[in-house]
Amino acid sequence: MVNRVLMWAAASPRLQRQVTENPVARRAAHRFVAGARLEDALEAAAELNSRGIGSILDLLGEGVEDLSGVGHAVAEYEEATQAIAAQGLDSTISIKLSQLGQTVDRDACVANLGRILGGAKAVGVRVEIDMEDSTLVPDTLELFREAATAHPQTRLAIQAMLRRTPLDLEALAPLKPRVRLVKGAYAEPVELAQQGKGEIRAQFKFLTDWLFRHGVDPAFGTHDDELIAHARKAAVQAGKGPEDFEFQFLYGIRRDLQRELVDNGHRVRVYVPFGSAWYPYLTRRMAERPANLLFFLRALVGR
Numbered sequence: 001m002v003n004r005v006l007m008w009a010a011a012s013p014r015l016q017r018q019v020t021e022n023p024v025a026r027r028a029a030h031r032f033v034a035g036a037r038l039e040d041a042l043e044a045a046a047e048l049n050s051r052g053i054g055s056i057l058d059l060l061g062e063g064v065e066d067l068s069g070v071g072h073a074v075a076e077y078e079e080a081t082q083a084i085a086a087q088g089l090d091s092t093i094s095i096k097l098s099q100l101g102q103t104v105d106r107d108a109c110v111a112n113l114g115r116i117l118g119g120a121k122a123v124g125v126r127v128e129i130d131m132e133d134s135t136l137v138p139d140t141l142e143l144f145r146e147a148a149t150a151h152p153q154t155r156l157a158i159q160a161m162l163r164r165t166p167l168d169l170e171a172l173a174p175l176k177p178r179v180r181l182v183k184g185a186y187a188e189p190v191e192l193a194q195q196g197k198g199e200i201r202a203q204f205k206f207l208t209d210w211l212f213r214h215g216v217d218p219a220f221g222t223h224d225d226e227l228i229a230h231a232r233k234a235a236v237q238a239g240k241g242p243e244d245f246e247f248q249f250l251y252g253i254r255r256d257l258q259r260e261l262v263d264n265g266h267r268v269r270v271y272v273p274f275g276s277a278w279y280p281y282l283t284r285r286m287a288e289r290p291a292n293l294l295f296f297l298r299a300l301v302g303r
């Protein structure tokens with residue numbers, strides 16, 4: 001129930017306006033968002049690097065309905081890749097195609113993606129592509145296929161909860177895809193997605209094994225102890241060492257586990273969101289864990 005309300009809240013522009021204009025809410029969001037500016041994200045990345053953890057810089061913003069702000073997002077990503085290279089940070093960038101105009105003007109989105117990929121390649125920074133809701137999955141797979149052919153370092157997020165995912169991965173197998181495997185953060189209908197925790201975990205494990213056989217440098221984006229334990233075991237069974245894959249976490253979540261993995265020789269990378277458009281991101285995090293809602297509400301009333 002709480003989960004459904006939060007998913008509704010994530011999509012409500014009116015609520016978004018009310019919450020994001022509240023300075024106290026902005027401060028409370030900082031537990032999960034590095035800050036409003038690129039400099040905040042670079043600082044967070046440097047701090048993570050100092051603890052042996054890589055980062056993934058994500059400029060918040062998605063689902064743009066006109067192209068006016070897209071140029072700004074592209075420029076911000078270009079600046080981010082330049083800064084990562086100039087500061088010698090161990091960091092990738094992650095983009096949402098809907099932020100580049102995917103649903104408004106596909107050609108513009110392709111051009112924007114090409115610009116970001118080309119600029120990032122020139123300075124030796126890798127790019128990751130987030131996966132959004134199921135309406136965007138087919139086109140995102142298509143654009144990834146084109147991008148990965150020219151830029152094989154590109155990584156794509158793939159959602160274990162979607163019923164179509166095993167077939168999508170089979171279709172990508174000839175590309176030897178770089179994948180970030182995640183459970184999936186969007187409310188999807190039962191026809192399209194597994195709903196039960198157990199079923200999603202089972203599919204995640206199946207896909208983990210698949211990626212060790214057919215993927216390159218897989219990343220597992222989860223905080224779930226059981227799935228992390230499975231990936232570690234599956235790696236050994238597949239004859240892979242800790243250098244052959246990585247674990248990815250969201251900023252502000254399970255720092256204890258991040259440290260434990262690093263101490264055990266694993267590669268860990270943290271997704272660092274930054275920017276002013278934090279509302280949909282934060283409401284998805286609350287839907288995953290309603291305890292975060294309490295944290296946020298307490299911060300709002302100053303307790």
Ligand code: FDA
Pocket residue numbers: 129130131132157159180182183184185186221222223224225248249250253254270271285286288289292
């Ligand atoms: P689950 O939600 O079951 O959590 C397992 C445990 O982790 C919890 O019991 C709790 O201890 C802790 N935990 C999890 N979420 C928490 C939270 N919000 N706050 C505090 N503790 C929490 N999704 C998507 O659809 N497209 C994408 O591109 C991405 N990209 C992405 C990148 C990275 C690096 C990560 C880690 C995740 C994503 N996701 C995503 C989100 C993903 O699909 C999923 O919604 C979340 O990771 C939560 O699922 P878990 O696997 O962590 O399990």
